[in-house]
Amino acid sequence: MAFEFKAVRRVEFADTDMAGIMHYANFFRFMETAEHAFFRSLGYSIVTIQTDPQVGWPRVHASCDYNAPLRFEDEVEIHLLVQEKKTKALTYQFRFNKLNGPARLEVARGRLTVVCVTKDPHGKMGATHIPKDLADRINTAPPDMMA
């Protein structure tokens, strides 16, 4: 059972914009990086043939609050926490902690809600229960960590 994962990335030149900082949309790419690495840490790929039926994880909500910029070559820890676990959906919180510089600084905090879906024989997507094997490996973070 796991409720968190920490991924580390370095901000690349192509992640920046002419304001000299990481473009705000790229925080959402970084969230996904941590989400998929979390799945690998559970022994799964987000694009899996390991479950029957095969499932996908479309996003229904994404948000981010920005406190401070990230700059080129900054190292950032993306701390994923499972905030909510429903039978057919997961909500993650992401804390962006800048690792370089005088003090560890939370520069941004994001949230993603993803739904577990499968396709019927006609290709139409519908929400489905998270496969049991996978669901058994995921739990929610303790409330005191989410304060």
Next chain:
Amino acid sequence: MAFEFKAVRRVEFADTDMAGIMHYANFFRFMETAEHAFFRSLGYSIVTIQTDPQVGWPRVHASCDYNAPLRFEDEVEIHLLVQEKKTKALTYQFRFNKLNGPARLEVARGRLTVVCVTKDPHGKMGATHIPKDLADRINTAPPDMMA
């Protein structure tokens, strides 16, 4: 005085991901496209030397709720509405209306809060009043449009 703007974009191949749909982070790029076109419609560039002092518009909040996917070559109208106007910040709502297909469909709805900032002589950013000339051209959308 303007409180809305409509930009149209076509989903490009590079906007899609292996799920065959527009990657969720790209909705945030499309929001910005509409925001900057809105400024041009007011006679301003978002990267302006037209105001004294020069101002920038960092994001403090971004969010999006997804209802349906966008696919390659879909045409989407990004309808920007000014939801809130404060002395030093603006909040926009964005409605993504898919233009092709049997019926006009709102596939996603987003929100951005941006703060007007300027730099002091030491390069430090701080919130500042929206320049009067620009502020005079922007008003908030009527409440019944925001329902």
Next chain:
Amino acid sequence: MAFEFKAVRRVEFADTDMAGIMHYANFFRFMETAEHAFFRSLGYSIVTIQTDPQVGWPRVHASCDYNAPLRFEDEVEIHLLVQEKKTKALTYQFRFNKLNGPARLEVARGRLTVVCVTKDPHGKMGATHIPKDLADRINTAPPDMMA
């Protein structure tokens, strides 16, 4: 029969990097924009079910020579020319002409070679003849235009 197409794009904020100019990799996205619009001008989508068998167009070569930068809100014409047409491949040349500013300026010139492929029943890709209907609509640019 067509051997050229002109697409126009405006450089967006997210296309720039901290050097204040369009990131060099984005020229390749812009080439593809023109390529796909060229196909639409022929009555085809690059992702087509209009041909039997269905074909795809993976890239085997891409290159770009850069003469001058593009900046935020620059308008650029991407002039596609069919440089070479083989039975199973096409080579395009792309000229990036900056439309704003004192004089029309060619800021970059690119090249793409794409191969027409189809999948066998086992999913394996292989080069195939460009479908006749489509091939009949494409010819190579006159040599004096390619000088």
Next chain:
Amino acid sequence: MAFEFKAVRRVEFADTDMAGIMHYANFFRFMETAEHAFFRSLGYSIVTIQTDPQVGWPRVHASCDYNAPLRFEDEVEIHLLVQEKKTKALTYQFRFNKLNGPARLEVARGRLTVVCVTKDPHGKMGATHIPKDLADRINTAPPDMMA
């Protein structure tokens, strides 16, 4: 003195397109990743204040030949080799070696030519000699490695 560097990246979901493979423009982002990590390995940042005058490295040529696709979660080694060193320019070769799968496979090979520039007091860029301290740390790869 160094003439090569190996960086490793994992293909992310956002790097793929609807063809299910890494988008061809992203190979150019990966080249830059290796280039900048090479500079760090020399004790420099590509965005440096370590040299006097400060220099930048705009690209004048970029190219890539593609032999096989990269897919989501593939691990790829980007092997940078210094192909040519002039007084004011460097040319790198990049070999993309897929690390997972039955055998190490070179999926693509790229090339970048970058020019060392500085700005005059009016902000105009011009080519300049590679700063001596930095130039002394870079040599060209042995000819037999470049065959």
